[in-house]
Amino acid sequence: MTGLSGLRAVVTGGASGIGPTTARAPAAQGARVAVLDLAPDGVTDPLLGLRADVSDDASVRTAVAAELGGIDILVDNAGIGAAGTAEDNPDEQWHRVLDVDVLGVVRTTRAALPPLRRSAHASIVDTCSVAATAGLPQRALYSAGKGAVRALTLAMAADHVREGVRVNCVDPGTADTPWVVRLLDAADDPEAERAALNARRPMGRLVTADEVAAAVVHLAGPAAASVTGTALAVDGGMQGPRLRPEPRS
Structure with missing residues (x-):
């Protein structure tokens, strides 16, 4: 079996950020894709938009029970962010971000497991982040949530491997999406802010939504049938290479 032809996929948070690209990538490989989102009105064919709140x-x-008649692939992509140190975010914000980013994965997985167990190609791919491992400044709450998602991915991989359900995650770096562009545009010096983001990656640029989506499709598909409990970094080298400073001219 090649590609994702004939498989049925559910992608949460597929209407914004890297979500639309992540949802369209499996569709381009032949999968039938349902997008679960708070605002699915902008979802267009061949995707099926379904209104859902992961909280x-x-x-x-x-x-999850609607339309597809079964599930082979679940992509837990829905999430929200937060900026600040551990002392900056109030309890209410901690509860909200963890409710969406961590318990959202739990809820969708819990709902999808019965049909996944009936699939011959069952796969779950969670969207994690380089923030889970890299120690980024001003991202205490977001990093805590994504660290929990990474640990949850490994635990679910162990729990469900004997049921034929593979569980992996993708760890993206900052992706060049319209949302990030809006954040950069709001900075005092957008060009300097973008240069600083680029510079903290050995590859010297932000990652693209297409690159993240390609990693999701690989982990989700039958070509990765022996891959489970894995975190695939798509971060421009932030988690791995440690470069020497460039020599001064």
Whole structure:
């Protein structure tokens, strides 16, 4: 079996950020894809847009049960961010971000496991982040949530491997998306801010949504049938290479 032809995929948070590209990539490989999102109105063919709130269990269960007639692939992509140190974010914000970023994965996985167990090509791919391992400044809450997602991915891989369900995650670096562009445009010096983001990656640039989506498709598909419990970094080298400073001219 090549590509994702004939498989059924559910992608959460597929209407914004890297979500649209992540959802369209498996569709381009032949999968039928349902997008679960708070605002699915902009989702267009061949994708199926379904309204769902990953912070609400009933909403998730209703959406997962709709339309596709089964699930082979679940991509847990929905998430929200937060900036600040450990002392900056109030408890309410901690609860909200962890409810979406961590418990959102739990809810969608819980709802999708029964049909996944009936699939011959069952796969879950969680969207994690380089923030789970790199120690980024001003990202305490976001990093804590993504660290939990990374640990949860490994635990679920162990729990479900004998049921034929593979579980992996992708660790993207900062992706060059419209949302990031808006953040850069709001900075006092957008060009300097972009240069600083580029400079902290050995490859010298932000990652693209297409690169993240390609990693998701690889981990989700039958070509990765022996891959489970793996975190695939798509971060321009932030987690691995340690370069010497460039020589001064």
